[in-house]
Amino acid sequence: MSSTTTTTTPKPLPFIYQFGAGAIAGVSEILVMYPLDVVKTRQQLATTDAYKGTINCIKKIVREEGFSRLYKGIAAPILMEAPKRATKFAANDEWGKFYRKQFGVTSMTPSLAILTGATAGATESFVVVPFELIKIRLQDKTTKFNGMLDVIKDIVTKNGPLGLYKGMESTLWRHIWWNAGYFGVIHQVRSIMPKPKSSSEKTLIDLTCGSIGGTFGTMLNTPFDVVKSRIQAGSTRYKWTYPSLVVVAKEEGIGALYKGFVPKVLRLGPGGGILLVVYTAAIEFFRTIHEGK
Template structure:
């Protein structure tokens, strides 16, 4: 009995394109939840309006269009961001398999690979995230994305666009570690799909659970990142929120443990099904590439 040869890994460009298409699909569907999440995280009070209250407040006071305020930067970012995420995950996965001498990915390697992919991704996203946060802030008076960039560069130079780099690094490292590590475990637990529809369902379920777990782990880091990037720095004044872990302690002391999870509900409502959509679209797109390239990629 002859064994079936393993299919050849797809080229980097295929993983890059699949990640880009998936990212744009996800953000177009779930972006308003990101606006609500940021508003909740920037609120430094001990009480919060919650998801529904914040949503209603934005629509009532600022109009429904405000729910898409700051869409351009993340939309421009999503293609390279998601593409880098999945391409980096593929790259680091192959690298760690080679270094460890293991034949197949396991739970530990999946987490390590995800964390490395998140760290890689963070270097790409910081300027876009900074512009997005500044536009989503209720007090924002910027005319648009380029106005944010011009004012930051004029005041702080090009390095000003990398405010919050350290917090973004931790946010992405922990989310990707939780996301890709969970996907591996959940896929192993699900019954093997016998049909293409079953494969799609398994991908959606594992991606959604991965998105939930990644969000559960990284929300405190996201709160800190929003606070750091949402604060316009004053020369000679030490920012209240500066480095990630001290900022976590400050928020905990002043606002309580619950404040570290401000915006969790809209964030998880976006990133749990969003994670499922991401994985679904990525796997579907990679399947299209395999069909187009033919053997030995099938």
């Protein structure tokens, strides 16, 4: 690891503040961007060209199933977003402290930011899987379920409690790649940005860094997200991540590994910016409370 420092790392807040800030950021992002997640899932599950583009998919869903369908299954993500995003940012901060101590550096470096993000992504996966599984089952056009409890009952009845962790391996890879790209790029972009002179400039920089990081993370992890969606949708043809990548590419072409990329990047690009802006603002608010004690 390089010991070159590019940014000064502020003193971390206690875990509870990191968790709370991540939860607030996550729920804010999902409320704004959820319909794009529905579109992304539909495109990833389709083995034909049923949905030719993001706008076409939205129009088709609204025309055939009603506008409310764009928010089908949102209860699971809402319940998931608090622990998911809280775990993402809290784990990133906690692993950052751990790695800085292990490698004897006081500030984050580019390679350390990538390693920390990847480890945080792996940690986050353990929280995410059951909620992701429920969401995918509800977003599928052929779903027979009316809500979360229907999905949970069906899975537990057929496969037991561990059935809620179907797709764990593919989810692990998806989050490792996204978080490594997201936090790694944020660190790099921030290091070349000018020092903000006002709160509005700081917000703009955070939005820019987060959006670029979210876009890059999406470019890295979309193929893993495609096979994860298919595994969790219940297909028996896809079992393990990397062999499934080969199957999809061989049968449908390399481009199929990027099905749903446009709505996904439209969500997680700006969504990554929203996450970082809200998280940073929440952390600063909590810091004033903590230091004022």
